Amino acid sequence: xxTRTVLHRIVEAATDLVATRYGxxxxxxxxxxxxxxxxxGIDDPHLCAAMGLPQGHGLLHTMVDDREPVRVADxxxxxxxxxxxxxxxxxxTLLGIPLIVRGTVYGDLxxxxxxxxxxxxxxxxxxLTALASAAGISLENARLYEQLKRAAEPFQRRMLPVLPDxxxxxxxxxxxxxxxxxxxxxxxxxxxxxxxxxIWVVVGDVTGHDVEAAPLMGQIRNMLRAIALDRSGPxxxxxxxxxxxxxxxADPPTATLLLGRIERDRGRGEAYTFGWxxxxxxxxxxxxxxxSTRYLAPARHGIPVGIDASVSRFSHEHPxxxxxxxxxxxxxxxxxxxxxxxxxxxxxxxxxxxxxxxPLQELCDALIxxxxxxxxxxxxxxxxxxxxxxxxx
Numbered sequence: 001x002x003t004r005t006v007l008h009r010i011v012e013a014a015t016d017l018v019a020t021r022y023g024x025x026x027x028x029x030x031x032x033x034x035x036x037x038x039x040x041g042i043d044d045p046h047l048c049a050a051m052g053l054p055q056g057h058g059l060l061h062t063m064v065d066d067r068e069p070v071r072v073a074d075x076x077x078x079x080x081x082x083x084x085x086x087x088x089x090x091x092x093t094l095l096g097i098p099l100i101v102r103g104t105v106y107g108d109l110x111x112x113x114x115x116x117x118x119x120x121x122x123x124x125x126x127x128l129t130a131l132a133s134a135a136g137i138s139l140e141n142a143r144l145y146e147q148l149k150r151a152a153e154p155f156q157r158r159m160l161p162v163l164p165d166x167x168x169x170x171x172x173x174x175x176x177x178x179x180x181x182x183x184x185x186x187x188x189x190x191x192x193x194x195x196x197x198x199i200w201v202v203v204g205d206v207t208g209h210d211v212e213a214a215p216l217m218g219q220i221r222n223m224l225r226a227i228a229l230d231r232s233g234p235x236x237x238x239x240x241x242x243x244x245x246x247x248x249x250a251d252p253p254t255a256t257l258l259l260g261r262i263e264r265d266r267g268r269g270e271a272y273t274f275g276w277x278x279x280x281x282x283x284x285x286x287x288x289x290x291x292s293t294r295y296l297a298p299a300r301h302g303i304p305v306g307i308d309a310s311v312s313r314f315s316h317e318h319p320x321x322x323x324x325x326x327x328x329x330x331x332x333x334x335x336x337x338x339x340x341x342x343x344x345x346x347x348x349x350x351x352x353x354x355x356x357x358x359p360l361q362e363l364c365d366a367l368i369x370x371x372x373x374x375x376x377x378x379x380x381x382x383x384x385x386x387x388x389x390x391x392x393x
Contacts, residue, residue, distance in 0.1 A: 204257030332377035
């Protein structure tokens with residue numbers, strides 16, 4: 001998806017195949033202004049920077065105005081020639097092709113000075129025309145990609161909830177789309193206060209990444225909210241009810257998710273307990289105020305929801321110490337193509353331990369940016385910080 005690299009290779013291919021000393025690709029904005037120039041043969045980056053972009057007049061702009069190829073044996077001869085800026089290499093011959101896709105001019109591709117000193121001919125023009133067509137289509141696709149990305153990401157973010165006030169707990173959430181793929185994501189997080197005072201939290205990932213997966217994510221999230229508010233109960237029971245609802249559908253969606261309840265343990269004074277059920281999802285990470293870390297991964301691990309409602313669901317419990325942090329996340333945060341997932345989980349625990357007492361916002365930002373914001377998959381992250389002395393009275 002690196003458009004500039006692709007276009008640079010096209011210019012290199014043109015200079016190699018036609019055997020010229022120089023080649024360039026001018027990129028036009030949607031308003032027709034030159035916004036980028038990719039060159040081959042001028043190796044000094046400081047020289048390119050000093051010369052700046054073409055000003056949109058002279059022979060190069062003739063191609064854009066007339067939408068026709070330009071082939072000249074002496075660059076200085078045509079009436080519209082304006083010469084070269086200071087420091088520009090001297091060029092004698094020029095062959096240029098406008099880049100037109102479905103009536104829109106995206107720029108131009110041009111060559112100067114064949115290495116054998118001969119003028120450009122019809123074969124050279126035919127070859128450059130073919131390369132210009134490929135370059136124009138690649139640029140149009142890149143612009144469409146960017147337009148869709150600008151539309152898809154805000155749509156995805158609007159489908160995710162604004163976290164409510166979970167006092168006395170503090171909460172932060174993050175969502176980051178995959179870095180290289182354009183798609184509507186299916187990862188989500190959610191949290192709310194139940195009628196019995198418990199705090200309900202969830203992260204999940206619907207199978208698939210397309211225009212169907214995102215709405216399904218919204219449906220499953222709303223189903224979970226309705227079941228939890230209406231019936232409440234242990235997380236395993238809520239998960240089982242969701243399973244039955246999903247498997248009643250003609251084409252049940254499947255999803256991995258982790259559903260939990262955070263509530264005060266009446267038998268331990270002001271202490272909190274985390275109860276949860278896991279449906280094929282990565283385990284949550286508990287980070288102590290002293291920097292200790294533990295993945296909550298009991299042996300009985302459930303399968304994703306939407307597959308088989310007869311499979312048992314399990315509820316687990318674990319105490320949450322004061323000032324500890326609970327991290328729920330989707331696999332995009334720890335999975336990389338070039339490493340084992342255990343390495344990613346270990347790295348996450350190490351990074352979280354270093355910021356065990358940092359403000360939640362700082363912690364979440366650090367965990368999201370630890371891989372220089374390059375993600376192979378979408379990322380949903382929900383972080384919850386326990387109070388120091390238990391809930392407010």
